[in-house]
Amino acid sequence: MLGFFIALALLLALAFSARRVWLRRRLGGLMRALPGGTPDLAVTVSSFSEIDDHVRGRRCPCGGRYEVLGEGSRVREGVRLRLLRLECGICERETEIYFDVTGVFH
Ligand SMILES: [Zn+2]
Numbered sequence: 001m002l003g004f005f006i007a008l009a010l011l012l013a014l015a016f017s018a019r020r021v022w023l024r025r026r027l028g029g030l031m032r033a034l035p036g037g038t039p040d041l042a043v044t045v046s047s048f049s050e051i052d053d054h055v056r057g058r059r060c061p062c063g064g065r066y067e068v069l070g071e072g073s074r075v076r077e078g079v080r081l082r083l084l085r086l087e088c089g090i091c092e093r094e095t096e097i098y099f100d101v102t103g104v105f106h
Helices: 002-032 049-056
Strands: 068-074 080-086 093-099
Touching: 049 080, 049 093
Parallel strands: none
Antiparallel strands: 068 080, 080 093
């Protein structure tokens, strides 16, 4: 009988763990569908201060504000992209936002 409860507890733990992984993946997919979530959805800006404004205005799904972890630049098919890696100040979820900064250099 004890073995049955141990097996049941293990199955429940596995089910909760699988659900968390599924929810995290689903949320990641939704985050990539937001403006700037992929290079194809890059947010077009005309100045670098617009990038700061966008980051300040964006909230994590938990309600937390993002902090910039790092930045990088890429050129893709003639489009200059700025990539920001962000981390939520509350839940520490990391995300990325792409900006089209081609207009900044013209
Ligand atoms: Zn968060």
